[in-house]
Amino acid sequence: MMLLDTPNALPELPPRGSRVVVAMSGGVDSSVVAALCAEAGCETIGVTLQLYDHGAALARKGACCAGSDIHDARRVADRLGIAHYVLDYESAFADSVIEDFADSYLSGRTPVPCVRCNQTVKFRDLLGVARDLGADCLATGHYVRRAMGHVGAELHRGIDPGKDQSYFLYATTQTQLDYLRFPLGGIDKRAVREHATRLGLGVAAKPDSQDICFVPNGDYAAVVRKLRPEADAPGDIVDLSGNVLGRHAGLINFTVGQRRGLELGGLASPVYVVRIEPETRRVVVGPRAALAVAALTLDEPNWIGPDLGAGRDVMVKVRSMAAAALARVTRDVAGTFRIDFATPEFGVAPGQAAVVYDGSRVLGGGWIATTVAAATAP
DSSP states (O other): OOOOOSSOOOOOOOOTTOEEEEEOOSSHHHHHHHHHHHHTTOEEEEEEEEOSOHHHHTTOOSSTTOHHHHHHHHHHHHHHTOEEEEEEOHHHHIIIIIHHHHHHHHTTOOOOHHHHHIIIIIIIIIHHHHHHTTOSEEEOOOSEEEEEETTEEEEEEOSOTTTOOGGGGTTOOHHHHHHEEOTTTTSOHHHHHHHHHHTTOTTTTOOOOOSOTTSGGGOHHHHHHHHOGGGGOOEEEEOTTOOEEEEESOGGGOOTTOOTTOOOOSOSSOOEEEEEETTTTEEEEEOGGGGOEEEEEEEEEEESSSOOTTOEEEEEESSTTSOOEEEEEEEOTTOOEEEEEEEEESSOOTTSEEEEEETTEEEEEEEEEEEEETTTOO
């Protein structure tokens, strides 16, 4: 299949007569996918995952997989006349995503729970459900593109740069990618809403989800505090030389690169969080120049492209909204993958994902394990 680089190409839909399971979150994107599959003559089955406490979820707005979203997904399925199942995955979500989220903050890392959710509950567990239902594929509303290459399916950026979600799907395996379909990757959000209106879906004007689904009002510290009370232990704020500048009320209030909330007075110039040391409960701060990173190493790497161990120039994103930076990937004798940037990169935090691209194609990536400061790099 040839990739089109102009928005609003025809959606990639399974062939007529295919049995398709659609992951329906209750939002406009997945609802349109279900409607387009049904319109194309596919036997369409909607599946919605209840991921956290249903009673608490009923009061939430602006997040996926909440109680009101389950209701919206059911309404769309009823309008389309398709089967719809709601599966209780609360325990699996808590174990795979929420507990990992809390542990990451406790260890001084900055987690990306949406990557972990896609990696486990959605693409591991939900894909298994789709296979059990005898489906030919699992379709989702992600803004990414899938194309057949010389050795199998490839994952590419979505055509709409403002909605592209490829950063969050780097951990998709080749086996999963062979089974997945992403009908919206070649169209933009405006076209999706137009399809929703044309198809008479009640969610056509529904706002996009903004928050991490299990973090009420964006207060992630409150979630971590509830699960790991020890994360609230106070400690020192120190400079790069170890001099104590002040005190903090808990490591969960800080991430690498943060400037606000330090509450340090009398300093000649602004300082930023450069490093978090969970063993000593210290927050290390320094000038912006101290945030420059020359290289990083990866934990739990996943590759859905060619072997990069011998060294290859690529583009790398270290945050979902960051521009991709030129870098080189190598692998040492111990099997550890290292990424060296052509020019120092800022805002690189352990626990985030580093995603590797070749043009629009996602080659894979991994969790950022360690970083090499530009000031100390050879």
